Amino acid sequence: MKTFDPVTLATPLFILTIILEIVFSRLGRLKAEYEAKDTAVSLGMGLGSTVAGVLFGGVIGATTLGVHQYRLFDIPMTAVWAWVAIFLLEDLTYYWFHRIAHERRFWWASHVNHHTSQHYNLSTALRQTWTGGLAGTWLLWLPLSFLGFPPAMIAIQKGISLVYQYWIHTEAIGRMPRWFEAVFNTPSHHRVHHARNPRYLDRNYAGILIVWDRLFGTFQPELDEEPCRYGVVKNLGTFNILRVAFHEWIAMAQDVIRQPRHALGWMFGPPGWSPDGSRQTSHDLKAEWEARRTAPTDLDRAA
Template structure:
């Protein structure tokens, strides 16, 4: 049985109203909101397709969660406040590692990349979601929560709460939040960095709700006033074709696998970092960042010095 309380479904009217409001405020010059009609339509259509795909795979995924829960290690009641607090922390850390995996390994990047294909950053971008997440199997990362003893319905609700939270951080209309908030929570400023294709910003800030995981695991990067975010992927698609947006990286993997000359090369194309190639003719995010860093020694020295300041929200870590 799926959970009766679905935070995402309940939030859909809010999503629509918030997007309309952001568009109006942008048109009136009261907020920074860059919308392009075809891009917005693509994001909304991807969101609808993702919902449909979720309906097709959601039952099997939830059934797998129930099976694991039948072999649970502990009894955790849904009515206990401590259980919700513990689940919030564990689920949020799980989301961090899922999100990091989805950027650092090509197989899972293929199902996530469509979320990053917009060259605009607004609330509609939050709805540009995957059609192939269920097939890619990243949902397996949440099964240990049910094995511990959290009821699958409880896990599903918490995942929904996390997704609803992440909607509002897809905007340029909000600058920086108070320092204490920036230090603990994921914010529009932090998430703008995540969506940026600047070498300094590539593959940073994987957080769902709490930015503390990025600070703890060394993937945090502050948004810098002197370097505005440029959105999209390293090589932008240049098309609004839905099928290309949804499946272009899967198609690219298929083409690479056809040229693979050994199991090692095939494994590299499938599970290596995005941009990996045997002959080095393409670049991974780490290689792009390293090449950029080699030309920025003074800027990085200033950045490293700033990292010793008193306020974590004002810090930006060295990329070297």
């Protein structure tokens, strides 16, 4: 079967739809907020990610092919059942990659740049990592090659997933039909994922299917009474693309150098972890928010 790269094929569509979203938002025809410097950073991160992918592609491809030589089964690319299987298994792999990338600081350092924009529009989808290859997140997909899925098949499905996730980075689309919201990742679900509201932190890790979040207890619907506020817990306040790309790696290295005996905690604890509890993790922020939300008011006390 002839292989192809879904992301490369879709790139002209990415550019066209970003332009259209900007134009129609300026005309007041749809909801979208763009800031020139912010959009430039997103596009620059996307370009840098493409370059990094080329640089690390050889290592990743060679490793995947090497693992495939010891495969358990011979899975044909021409079988319909094989594409159904790779769709489900790759999407499940993406869920766990994405969850780990939020819950462990070492991988968050690679992923955080995707969340640094305080706007949520189609250009945000292109704000991709430069350091995913170094972080080794691609290792999570090697079991699929070991099972017997051809490396080209895995690459195609990963590309399909990335293309799907592009369109959900928008405020221009409200909620989809209920059945669609129940099964698939949507703009509404992914807005929650990008929000920094305590209620919304570390939720909705889905790639294509939101069913994984429902199954593993990480689903949170978007609530009309609580609009999403975008960015990270402590926003960077800069459009310096190098800082956007590397700030968390630098901060983590500084923590390790300052307190090397806590190196494992600094590197593999949750983002916000500190040995003395002086910083706040998303769990702490959620607990603090929940305590405020459920605390009795003066009226309750008076009653």
